[in-house]
Amino acid sequence: MATRRGFLGTASAVGAATLLTSAQSATSATAAPAAGITATDEKSARDAIRGVNTAMRTNYASLKSELVKQLSPVVVVQNNAVGGRFTLINEGRQIETVDPVPEYFELAKSIAHIPLGVYSVLAPYLSDQVPNITNAARIDPHDLEMIVFKAPGDKGWITPLNAFRATLNTAYTKLATANLPLDLENSCDTILREAMAFIDRSVKAQTFDMVSFNRFAATVYPAIRVNMTFAATAQINGLEALMKRWRTLLGEKAWSDLYVTVLSIWTTAELNQASIIIRRTMNQMKVDTHLIDLPTVETPSDPIFVALDNLARIVQDNLAAEMVFNTDLKVADALKGEEDLLSDEILKQIGGTAPTARTAAFGGAATGACPITGRTAAV
Structure with missing residues (x-):
């Protein structure tokens, strides 16, 4: 056997x-117990074995809870519509929370998002057949089929699209008094005018299709690129100025050990804009292990707690990896990274190949109170 x-x-x-x-x-x-062992005996023995893991997890959580209070210095980054909210934590205290990016970042992105706003209204009413357009091969027919859930000929898009047009018109009539840089004002003007013209044509004709929408999107794309340039410049300038000020506040020695945790949703986690900027300001010898991107399912209710809780898990796993698995550095690297400890064994048994792993990882947040904010949170 x-x-x-x-x-x-x-x-x-x-x-x-x-x-x-x-x-x-x-x-x-569910196999039958061996001769002489009752089912009750077997259950008791297995429960005792499970108890070992329960006790381990209790010890692990206790260590993590205490470690959270020792983490220092840490910058927590919350991605948001205004370019990010940044919190500095040092020696167990929340020193400062800042939204450092100039306002025209938000304004530039607001107008650049107009084609996405139009699409969001129209998408359910599109044809579920991929049209003959330039990028047709990149469109997943099944994805299209799922998002087109309105019946052919349904005119339900007209009312919300007209409502969006009214919002665009309000912004358009006030644009000149927003005191934007001239190039940004001109690009916003183009996007707003073209969007309203597309809406007017579609409503008048009582119809639209993916081809006509693509034509509108292509027309405004050069202007959108201008807005993107302004938004990127605003974020770089605002964030680098903040990091320089905090570096001076902490001093070079503390700054060299800085941890940065960047909270984002999955769709912005890879090459996150804040991460790209911040990594240039950090100790380059440690940036790969001390700059940690934490993708979340949704924006957490207590981002400071979630960031510190995950960071504590990472720090203690980094040390545990070297002490517990000192005879197998590959397994140690797995505990320090994003791999599950069994992943290599599973890949070996099924004949698979592992993707390239990044150096930083995150885990789920445990319940408890954040020593910095005094709140609890659920991711």
């Missing part, structure tokens, strides 16, 4: 699935 240890130790990557099928009856949690 194959034991679980024997099975895992002898199964090859190619033959693992076959062996698993034949060994299921011997390894199943």
Whole structure:
């Protein structure tokens, strides 16, 4: 009879699935107890084994809870519509929270988002057939089929699109008094005018299609690029000035050990704009391990707690990896990174190949009160 240890130790990557099928009856949690062992005895023994993990997790959580109070210095970044909110934490205290990006970042992006706003109204009413357009091969027909959930000929888009046009018109009539840089004002003017013209044509014709929308989007794209340039410049200038001020406040020694945790939703986690800017201001010898992107399902109710809780997990895992797995550095790297500890073993058994791992990782937030804010949070 194959034991679980024997099975895992002898199964090859190619033959693992076959062996698993034949060994299921011997390894199943519902297998009959061995002779002389009652079902009650077996359950008690297994509960005792589970108790080991419960106790470990209690110890782990206790260490993490205390470590949160020691983390220093840390900058927590919350991505938002105004270019980001940045909080400096040092020696267990929240020193300052700042929105450092100039206002025209938000204004430039607001107008640049107009085509997305129009699309969001029209998308459910599109044809579910991919049209013959330049980028047709990049459109997943199944994705299109799911987002087009209105019946052909449904005119329900007209009312919300007219409402959006009224909002655009208000911005257009006030644009000249917003005191924007001239090039930014001109690009905003173009986007607003073209969007209202597209809406007017569509409403008058009582119809639209993906081709006509693509034509409108292509027309305003050069102006959108101008807005993107202004927004990027605003964010770089505002954030670098803040980092320079905080670096002076902390001093070079403390700054060299700075941790930065960047909270974002999944769609902005890769090459996050704040991360790109901040990494240039950090200790370059440590930036790969001390700049940590934390993608979240949604914006957490207490971002400071979530950032510190995850950072504490990362810091203690970094040390635990070297002390617990000092005889297997590959497994140690897994504990320090984004890999699950069993991932390498699973890949070996199924004959898979691991993607390139990044150096920083994050885990789920545990319940508890944040020592900085005094609040609890759920991600």
